[in-house]
Amino acid sequence: MKSILKKLITNGILSPHEISSIQIKETKINKGTILQRAGEPGGRAFYVKEGLVRAYTIDEKGKEHIFMFASEGWMVSDFEWRENAPALLFVDCIEDSLLEIIEQNDIIKLNRLFETKQVPNQINQLMNRIRVLQKRIILLMSADTLTRYEDFIETYPDIVQRVPQRMIASYLGVTPEALSKIKSKMLKKH
Amino acid sequence: MKSILKKLITNGILSPHEISSIQIKETKINKGTILQRAGEPGGRAFYVKEGLVRAYTIDEKGKEHIFMFASEGWMVSDFEWRENAPALLFVDCIEDSLLEIIEQNDIIKLNRLFETKQVPNQINQLMNRIRVLQKRIILLMSADTLTRYEDFIETYPDIVQRVPQRMIASYLGVTPEALSKIKSKMLKKH
DNA sequence: CAGCTGCATTAATCTAGATTAAGAATTCTA
DNA sequence: TAGAATTCTTAATCTAGATTAATGCAGCTG
Numbered sequence: 001m002k003s004i005l006k007k008l009i010t011n012g013i014l015s016p017h018e019i020s021s022i023q024i025k026e027t028k029i030n031k032g033t034i035l036q037r038a039g040e041p042g043g044r045a046f047y048v049k050e051g052l053v054r055a056y057t058i059d060e061k062g063k064e065h066i067f068m069f070a071s072e073g074w075m076v077s078d079f080e081w082r083e084n085a086p087a088l089l090f091v092d093c094i095e096d097s098l099l100e101i102i103e104q105n106d107i108i109k110l111n112r113l114f115e116t117k118q119v120p121n122q123i124n125q126l127m128n129r130i131r132v133l134q135k136r137i138i139l140l141m142s143a144d145t146l147t148r149y150e151d152f153i154e155t156y157p158d159i160v161q162r163v164p165q166r167m168i169a170s171y172l173g174v175t176p177e178a179l180s181k182i183k184s185k186m187l188k189k190h
Numbered sequence: 191m192k193s194i195l196k197k198l199i200t201n202g203i204l205s206p207h208e209i210s211s212i213q214i215k216e217t218k219i220n221k222g223t224i225l226q227r228a229g230e231p232g233g234r235a236f237y238v239k240e241g242l243v244r245a246y247t248i249d250e251k252g253k254e255h256i257f258m259f260a261s262e263g264w265m266v267s268d269f270e271w272r273e274n275a276p277a278l279l280f281v282d283c284i285e286d287s288l289l290e291i292i293e294q295n296d297i298i299k300l301n302r303l304f305e306t307k308q309v310p311n312q313i314n315q316l317m318n319r320i321r322v323l324q325k326r327i328i329l330l331m332s333a334d335t336l337t338r339y340e341d342f343i344e345t346y347p348d349i350v351q352r353v354p355q356r357m358i359a360s361y362l363g364v365t366p367e368a369l370s371k372i373k374s375k376m377l378k379k380h
Numbered sequence: 381c382a383g384c385t386g387c388a389t390t391a392a393t394c395t396a397g398a399t400t401a402a403g404a405a406t407t408c409t410a
Numbered sequence: 411t412a413g414a415a416t417t418c419t420t421a422a423t424c425t426a427g428a429t430t431a432a433t434g435c436a437g438c439t440g
Contacts, residue, residue: 052352056360066361069349075315094353125265126316133323140330141363144396159259162242163284164417170246171256173331178397180419335427354387368427370389 018113022106029097036091042104043087045077046070051097055089057138065141067134069094078134079127081107088134145174146182208303212296219287226281232294233277235267236260241287245279247328255331257324259284268324269317271297278324330363336372338362 026049029035036043038057046053048070055076056066067089070076078088081104102110111124139148149172153160160168169179216239219225226233228247236243238260245266246256257279260266268278271294292300329338339362343350350358359369 052349054357064360065363066357069346069353069357069361071349071352094357122313123316126313126320130316130319130323133320133327137323137326137330140327156259159242159261162261163259166417167244167256167259167284170254171259173255174396175398176418177399177420181397184419356387364426365428366388367390367429371427374389 022109023103024106025101027099027101029093029099031093031096034090034092035099035101036087036089038088038090039086041084041086043078043080043085043089044104045075045102045107046091047075047100047102048072049098049100051093051099052095053091053093053097053099055091057089057142059142063142064090065138067138079131081111081127083108088138140173145172145178146185148172149179149182212299213293214296215291217289217291219283219289221283221286224280224282225289225291226277226279228278228280229276231274231276233268233270233275233279234294235265235292235297236281237265237290237292238262239288239290241283241289242285243281243283243287243289245281247279247332249332253332254280255328257328269321271301273298278328335362335364335368336375339369339372 029051035046035053050072053070053074053076054066055068055070055078056064058064068076076091080086080088083104139151143151149168152168152172165179165183166176169176172179219241225236225243240262243260243264243266244256245258245260245268246254248254258266266281270276270278273294329341333341339358342358342362355369355373356366359366362369
């Protein structure tokens with residue numbers, strides 16, 4: 001029995017019978033192997049039993065931004081589990097590793113099982129929040145203030161109207177002066 | 191029936207009887223009212239039914255860093271729910287608001303109920319991850335590279351040993367050159 | 381062993397955004 | 411409605427960290 005699934009069964013959420021339809025491969029992976037590429041569909045989840053794995057993005061300039069390291073006992077996933085959704089993160093092995101790999105369709109199957117158990121709201125809400133935080137970290141590490149501001153306007157158009165500029169600046173991680181400068185730059189470019 | 195609890199019952203996780211011991215206040219709050227102060231124990235959860243709320247930190251220089259805005263339908267909490275844990279975030283109202291406020295001891299009670307239902311692992315793991323991401327965002331917004339590096343060493347001492355410098359730089363959101371400079375600065379101060 | 385490739389360090393510039401300061405516009409509030 | 415208090419903007423500096431570039435070190439590999 002593989003450890004992630006064992007936990008679920010122990011939780012009493014799923015019975016061994018329900019689990020049996022889901023396959024989890026335990027695989028040895030060599031250092032340097034790329035497990036997942038951003039932009040490609042079929043994002044998976046990786047549970048690290050041994051070794052060290054990293055998840056990262058690559059920006060337009062080709063620069064890598066590491067979102068997380070995962071060593072023994074950690075789980076890596078970008079939680080992009082809608083069908084055919086492109087992965088957000090690259091994942092590769094920093095050390096030779098022993099991983100449990102959960103394929104996307106199995107994750108979707110798992111989610112469906114959860115739904116029949118009526119557990120989903122809690123878990124899906126939390127995963128949603130994780131996705132939001134994940135995106136924010138990536139933007140803070142890789143994007144300049146203008147890009148982050150444009151993204152904010154697009155993501156929270158209603159909040160922009162209801163909040164003073166200085167608070168938006170404070171959310172973006174810059175001074176009000178910097179945001180003001182950027183806004184006038186945007187107007188000039190109209 | 192208040193909406194958050196209604197969701198839980200609808201989920202079939204808790205019965206109306208189990209819910210009955212938990213009190214949730216629905217409260218009108220005036221613009222500007224501070225709901226929670228960082229450092230003080232008894233962090234609560236706030237569900238926004240109407241209005242607009244923000245969660246933020248204040249750094250040593252007195253500068254505010256907004257972690258999130260929450261409008262209708264959003265939940266605000268820093269997920270610091272160990273008994274007597276000091277809150278990490280300030281929370282206040284940007285607009286007159288109608289909130290459901292869940293007190294810390296009720297959250298702890300809720301968690302205990304979840305445990306008896308054996309749902310906890312999933313949810314607690316996800317909340318843990320949220321706490322980690324939250325801390326990272328706050329540090330990215332408010333702390334300089336040296337501080338973030340020191341925090342990384344403290345939080346992941348094992349990873350430091352197993353990963354090349356350039357990857358730590360990439361995780362911190364700076365160039366390898368900047369991290370190298372900081373390290374030599376640390377040595378000079380010994 | 382020599383040559384190649386990736387990593388770390390140092391140093392010289394450069395720049396996005398911080399800081400400081402001051403004026404104009406807007407919104408409380410008495 | 412006047413005065414006070416915020417907020418926004420603009421402009422002049424300043425600085426942390428980016429960029430560029432050069433050097434020294436491993437580790438591999440043929």
